[in-house]
Amino acid sequence: MTEMPTPRLAADVFQQRLLDWFDRHGRHDLPWQSPRSAYRVWVSEIMLQQTQVTTVIPYFERFMARFPTLEALAAAPQDEVLHLWTGLGYYARARNLHKAAQEALDSHGGQLPTHSVEALTALPGIGRSTAGAIIAQSTGQRAAILDGNVKRSLARLHAVAGWTGKPAVERRLWALADYYTPETRLADYTQAMMDFGATLCKRSTPLCEHCPFNDVCLAYAQGETKRYPESKPKKVLPTRETIMLLLHDRDGRVWLEQRPASGLWGGLWSLPQFDGQERLNDWLADNVVRPERLSPMPCLTHTFSHFRLAITPQPVSCDRLQGVREGGTWYDPAHPPAIGLAAPVKTLINQLAPFSLKSTPGRA
DNA sequence: CAAGCGTGGTG
DNA sequence: TCACCAAGCTT
Incomplete structure (x- = not known):
């Protein structure tokens, strides 16, 4: 051969x-x-x-x-x-x-x-x-x-x-x-x-x-x-922008959604992610989320192998929720045993990392 | 065939 | 700080 x-x-x-x-x-x-x-x-x-x-x-x-x-x-x-x-x-x-x-x-x-x-x-x-x-x-x-x-x-x-x-x-x-x-x-x-x-x-x-x-x-x-060996021909890293929504309830629990079965972080759990403000607004409306106070979040970037992800400085945190529909679950950072990346969050960027749940808890 | 897919170490 | 890339495979 x-x-x-x-x-x-x-x-x-x-x-x-x-x-x-x-x-x-x-x-x-x-x-x-x-x-x-x-x-x-x-x-x-x-x-x-x-x-x-x-x-x-x-x-x-x-x-x-x-x-x-x-x-x-x-x-x-x-x-x-x-x-x-x-x-x-x-x-x-x-x-x-x-x-x-x-x-x-x-x-x-x-x-x-x-x-x-x-x-x-x-x-x-x-x-x-x-x-x-x-x-x-x-x-x-x-x-x-x-x-x-x-x-x-x-x-x-x-x-x-x-x-x-x-x-x-x-x-x-x-x-x-x-x-x-x-x-x-x-x-x-x-x-x-x-x-x-x-x-x-x-x-x-x-x-x-x-x-x-x-x-x-x-x-x-x-x-x-x-x-030797010669390195891979370089290409410019594209930058993608996204909004990641950090929702938490009065108990401090965080809302996570399971990602699609394939692709980036496939099958894992992460903060809900949106292509742009429009999509975020739609989601907020659909889920009847009424944030009473929004807190600013610094602009973050995360480098992947093939692109650089920029998390836009949107107001992505709220203290009070009127209601959230299906598609996710509440995660309690204080009781992390079911979460893969359960270690105390060192930096904010780590909060954007995916999570994997041992089992899916009941809806909020 | 080229692009997509993670994270952490290294110089 | 940042470019580069490591016990590759799938689409």
């Missing part, structure tokens, strides 16, 4: 050097490594997508304590899965994880289909690299991975030009990743590749003096390690 690449060194030599390095300097005590099961590896790989190890570990521990098995995950309400994901970001991962667990229960006898990359990638949230990581680590079958660490390492070793997210560049890196993948010690090799990229062939300040490949690395030979 993949064309034969031009290697920098023979595959068996590459594997030997990497595994020697891994035995000495690799990470051998990550939570998902012991006990190592397909389920635990799967959950960890999903959490680790675009997310650092140190961030993931506490989320992984909590998740495993609550959902120790695939069956437990499949049986849970989505709200509860999102609850444990709150603060981790990329919430489609949680929705897909939940859905995939149910599909595995229905169609694969409650087990992950780890017999092939194709079967795994058929599940929502599992792409080629994640499938390879799950298979290699949980079954020891030969399967390649190509995550950010491997992309960066191989781009340097081979001085691969171009942004590694570009399909043509990615194809070439997949061919290299596949070429170097061994037939044995797949779990160790896979972990070794990720550890190598994360701790030695780092994005900035790679430790080339200690690298087992510094005699064959093209980027190092050219003195150009900083050039």
Whole structure:
């Protein structure tokens, strides 16, 4: 399938050097490594997508304590899965994880289909690299991975030009990743590749003096390690404006609404959000909200990956409510156990973050 | 294929 | 303070 690449060194030599390095300097005590099961590896790989190890570990521990098995995950309400994901970001991962667990229960006898990359990638949230990581680590079958660490390492070793997210560049890196993948010690090799990229062939300040490949690395030979991998072409961050309404009743409870099932903060709970003053006025009228006193709110901005959100300085707080219709619920900041981001609000911007409720309380 | 999707760390 | 981006996948 993949064309034969031009290697920098023979595959068996590459594997030997990497595994020697891994035995000495690799990470051998990550939570998902012991006990190592397909389920635990799967959950960890999903959490680790675009997310650092140190961030993931506490989320992984909590998740495993609550959902120790695939069956437990499949049986849970989505709200509860999102609850444990709150603060981790990329919430489609949680929705897909939940859905995939149910599909595995229905169609694969409650087990992950780890017999092939194709079967795994058929599940929502599992792409080629994640499938390879799950298979290699949980079954020891030969399967390649190509995550950010491997992309960066191989781009340097081979001085691969171009942004590694570009399909043509990615194809070439997949061919290299596949070429170097061994037939044995797949779990160790896979972990070794990720550890190598994360701790030695780092994005900035790679430790080339200690690298087992510094005699064959093209980027190092050219003195150009900083050039690889090339960064994504920059684009101007668009700014979106929005109004977020902070309503609270006399008990200090806050009105939250569940967001649409997909898109930004999909399925989570947040302050009601409006495109403009017009929409806000409509909502206030529909809900018979009669604020007696409005308090000003400073203009806030929140930067997302692809845009900057500006929260306009509207009067968005009121002390008295005549009535609010359906579509949301009251959240008591003083009794936060059901809320994911329950920690005492440090800054106002955090109040705009999404929430996930374990269950939906009754309407006000 | 390009855009959408979060949050926290880093220099 | 701020640009940059990390164990990617979906649409």
